[in-house]
Amino acid sequence: xxxxQTLIPTLKETPAEAEVVxxxxxxxxxxxxxxxxxxxxxxxxxxxxxxxxxxxVREEMNxxxxxxxxxxxVQPADLWIExxxxxxxxxxxxxxxxxxxxxxxxxxxxxxxxxDIARKELHSYRDLPINLYQxxxxxxxxxxxxxxxxxxxxxxxxxxxSFDVSDEAATLSYQKMYEAYKRIFSRCGLQYRAVQAxxxxxxxxxxxxxxVLAETGEDTIVVCKSCEYAANMEKAVVVVEKKxxxxxxxxxxxxxxxxxxxxxxxxxxxxxxxxxxxxxxVFKADGVPVAVLVRGxxxxxxxxxxxxxxxxxxxxxxxxxxxxxxxxxTGYLGPVGIKIKVVADQEVANMQNFYVGGNEKNYHLxxxxxxxDCVIDGMAxxxxxxxxxxxxxxxxxxxxxxxxxxxxIFKLGTGYSESMNATFQDKDGKDKHLVMGCYGIGVTRxxxxxxxxxxxxxxxxxxxxxxxxxVVILNLGINDAVITDAAEKLYSEFxxxxxxxxxxxxxxxxxxxxxxxxxxxxxxxxxVGKGFAKTGLVEVKTRKDGKVxxxxxxxxxxxxxEKIVAALR
RNA sequence: CGGGGCGUAGCGCAGCCUGGUUAGCGCGCCUGCCUUGGGAGCAGGAGGCCGUAGGUUCGAAUCCUACCGCCCCGACCA
Numbered sequence: 001x002x003x004x005q006t007l008i009p010t011l012k013e014t015p016a017e018a019e020v021v022x023x024x025x026x027x028x029x030x031x032x033x034x035x036x037x038x039x040x041x042x043x044x045x046x047x048x049x050x051x052x053x054x055x056x057v058r059e060e061m062n063x064x065x066x067x068x069x070x071x072x073x074v075q076p077a078d079l080w081i082e083x084x085x086x087x088x089x090x091x092x093x094x095x096x097x098x099x100x101x102x103x104x105x106x107x108x109x110x111x112x113x114x115x116d117i118a119r120k121e122l123h124s125y126r127d128l129p130i131n132l133y134q135x136x137x138x139x140x141x142x143x144x145x146x147x148x149x150x151x152x153x154x155x156x157x158x159x160x161x162s163f164d165v166s167d168e169a170a171t172l173s174y175q176k177m178y179e180a181y182k183r184i185f186s187r188c189g190l191q192y193r194a195v196q197a198x199x200x201x202x203x204x205x206x207x208x209x210x211x212v213l214a215e216t217g218e219d220t221i222v223v224c225k226s227c228e229y230a231a232n233m234e235k236a237v238v239v240v241e242k243k244x245x246x247x248x249x250x251x252x253x254x255x256x257x258x259x260x261x262x263x264x265x266x267x268x269x270x271x272x273x274x275x276x277x278x279x280x281x282v283f284k285a286d287g288v289p290v291a292v293l294v295r296g297x298x299x300x301x302x303x304x305x306x307x308x309x310x311x312x313x314x315x316x317x318x319x320x321x322x323x324x325x326x327x328x329x330t331g332y333l334g335p336v337g338i339k340i341k342v343v344a345d346q347e348v349a350n351m352q353n354f355y356v357g358g359n360e361k362n363y364h365l366x367x368x369x370x371x372x373d374c375v376i377d378g379m380a381x382x383x384x385x386x387x388x389x390x391x392x393x394x395x396x397x398x399x400x401x402x403x404x405x406x407x408x409i410f411k412l413g414t415g416y417s418e419s420m421n422a423t424f425q426d427k428d429g430k431d432k433h434l435v436m437g438c439y440g441i442g443v444t445r446x447x448x449x450x451x452x453x454x455x456x457x458x459x460x461x462x463x464x465x466x467x468x469x470x471v472v473i474l475n476l477g478i479n480d481a482v483i484t485d486a487a488e489k490l491y492s493e494f495x496x497x498x499x500x501x502x503x504x505x506x507x508x509x510x511x512x513x514x515x516x517x518x519x520x521x522x523x524x525x526x527x528v529g530k531g532f533a534k535t536g537l538v539e540v541k542t543r544k545d546g547k548v549x550x551x552x553x554x555x556x557x558x559x560x561x562e563k564i565v566a567a568l569r
Numbered sequence: 570c571g572g573g574g575c576g577u578a579g580c581g582c583a584g585c586c587u588g589g590u591u592a593g594c595g596c597g598c599c600u601g602c603c604u605u606g607g608g609a610g611c612a613g614g615a616g617g618c619c620g621u622a623g624g625u626u627c628g629a630a631u632c633c634u635a636c637c638g639c640c641c642c643g644a645c646c647a
Binding site: 009010011012013014015016017018019034036037143144146261262263279280281282292294298299300302315316319322329330331332333357458474476477479508509510511512513514515516518527529530531539 | 570575579580581582595596597604605606607608609638639640641642643644645646647
């Protein structure tokens, strides 16, 4: 690549719209330009980085035995109606009508299309297992796109789908993908963790998210300090030991708590700790009000609640909805005699003679005991884990970190094959539903995450495997024949050696070129300048550690070639 | 969707409150000179429907209304 002939519109100043570092740097380095909220054009270097990631993904998917295909972006609504997702998916699914008034949508994911292919083309156990993937632009009409490529509406994604004869076979396919994913993220030079994720209604430990560790991550993950356990906050298992009843059951008592609604206010007023109180919160579970009990100092984890109730959506009810459902103003709700369904966090079972709202304005109840006083419709781990909880695997200490989700693998089971009637004939001659898995990777998000993880005040510091180019040559004497000849010679030698190289052949001052080279994040920089005319040496600088070495052009070529090969291995 | 903020040259901003010359500044861009190892200097120049549409006014970038776009926070616990 020649800088003078490539569109690399670097910016000295940061556009006002960019908040996070990856977004800022991608704009400044001339990688991307915004067209509209969450929708970006990729300029040559940005595209080059994306292609690098794509190729790593492609190589590893192929290595794992998956086959590349490409599915349509525009999909008929009919398919989505079949699986019920046309209703369920919500406004993220961009819907429209074509000229014949046919309902259509832009594919945010491709379970429907792939299952349609499967039911038409896969008929026998002999066709299985099979894993099909694509690398394609997805469109999701996100509530709030933000952070540049981190959460765009249009983005490049790799999605793979596996089909198997049985649950056991599907587990194998899943494990293969798990291994492939580890290779992919390692090869991209990312610091990441594979964490157990929420697997929704299907259950089991068959969903993992791959999280790049970075402060700007939108997810919180729980990591054990002593063992390998790592989980999404939403999924992290809270272990509560059963406690024996130690206190005698005291008599239920109604106490006046005028105007005390918040946990802290009630506790201050009654001179008790939040751990002695159980708060009652009302959620709408697919529209139906449900009361949830947790200890006063705990927070409900709504994903866990969703799973217990087996519903698609849970949402806090607002004050009016609470009053309409229970006849009690918020702040005084309690489980005793409440009119709606009640579920409790497991921890509440350990509590004795606790305090709750009295289901009457300005009153609370004292000495409540779950078994004696309440009717409970369900009990489970419903609260958010904290760092004072033990690791569910080894009992060790837990820490919290932020992460960027760059991959998600999922055992789907037969949900889609059942709703779309995708079957195969097994050895025993019986028709069975295909057992599916799906596996996503956010390609464009990986580029953002990598920059998020690798940068300094001067710009990007690309891990070599995903750098748009591996080497940048600075010709600091374009009007000097000796320097230019040497720079050009090196350039063509790098090219013939198969090294991706950019030569800065612009008629610019040295300082300008240095700044741009740093900003672009190219791992290695070779400077051919004044010194070369005197000593015959060029300067090799490593972006990551800033180390500078002088050497002959021949040595520079061989050294860098070696380093690059080593880094890509 | 709720709350907040912002739309003035390619980018970053000032001007608006308190209406009134030809709408400014820095960067970038063009021409010339000069300079050439960390985003130089001098001189000259191009570039604006002041987001859009209405309204108020003798007069609107400035005041009012609506719309559009963009950014941030939230959509979390009684």
